[in-house]
Every structure is written in C-alpha cells, then in structure tokens.
Amino acid sequence: MRIATLFAALAAYAVSGAAQAQQIGNAVEGLAYARAHCGECHGVERSKDDFSPNSDAPDFSVVANTPGMTERALVVWLQTSHPTMPNLIIPPEARDNVVADIMSLKAPKP
Numbered sequence: 001m002r003i004a005t006l007f008a009a010l011a012a013y014a015v016s017g018a019a020q021a022q023q024i025g026n027a028v029e030g031l032a033y034a035r036a037h038c039g040e041c042h043g044v045e046r047s048k049d050d051f052s053p054n055s056d057a058p059d060f061s062v063v064a065n066t067p068g069m070t071e072r073a074l075v076v077w078l079q080t081s082h083p084t085m086p087n088l089i090i091p092p093e094a095r096d097n098v099v100a101d102i103m104s105l106k107a108p109k110p
C-alpha cells in the first residue's frame, strides 16, 4: 500500500516535470495566428515552396533554424517592436503560441 502510494506520487511528479519541460505555447494556434497576422510578410507554412511575400522578412523556417535560436530569444525579440513595424503588438498568449509554432519549424538534429 505505502509503496503504491509512493509510486503514484513519483509518477505524478514525473508527469508534472515533463509538462514543465515542454515547449511554451500551442504551435497549432500559433500557426493560425501567424497565418492571420504574419503571413502577409513572412513565409509561415511548413512547405518548402513557401517563401516570404516580403523579401526583407525572413521565412519562419529560416528564423527557427538560425544557429543559436531559442524560444527565449524569440520571446525577447517579439517583446520589442518590429523595427519596420512599430505598431505590431502581439498579445503575450498569442506570442507564446507563435513562438511554439516557429520553433516547431526547427529541423530535427541529424
């Protein structure tokens, strides 16, 4: 009985730890947001044939695969205004979702 309780507690701990290690945000919602708000300039789709409509705006898969790119760096970057678009304010929850979406474009390590 006691061992079973301990085991259940450990399992719960492991699950919560795994949840914490997960990426921030929701990539599916982030993609929907990106299509609506970023796709005008950035390539946001997974397809390799998708290029940024605005050639100055990097494709999100290029952003994701920039060496050293992290979720944290993207969050920080998106907290500052776009140099070219000072009025682009992304609500924090949408920002986390978009960051999750962008990071999901990172090519898997070979």
Ligand code: HEC
Pocket (backbone or CB within 6 Å): 034, 037, 038, 039, 040, 041, 042, 054, 056, 057, 058, 063, 066, 074, 077, 078, 082, 083, 084, 085, 088, 090, 098
């Ligand atoms: C009106 C066009 C436009 C829209 C809309 C736009 N961007 Fe951008 N974005 C740019 C341009 C141009 C650059 C590159 C020039 C620069 O760094 O100022 C850029 C740069 C970025 C970068 C930095 C990339 C890097 O590697 O330096 C990120 C991240 C980014 N945009 C995210 C977003 C997100 C997320 C959205 C939607 C919420 C968005 N952008 C909407 C034009 C746009």
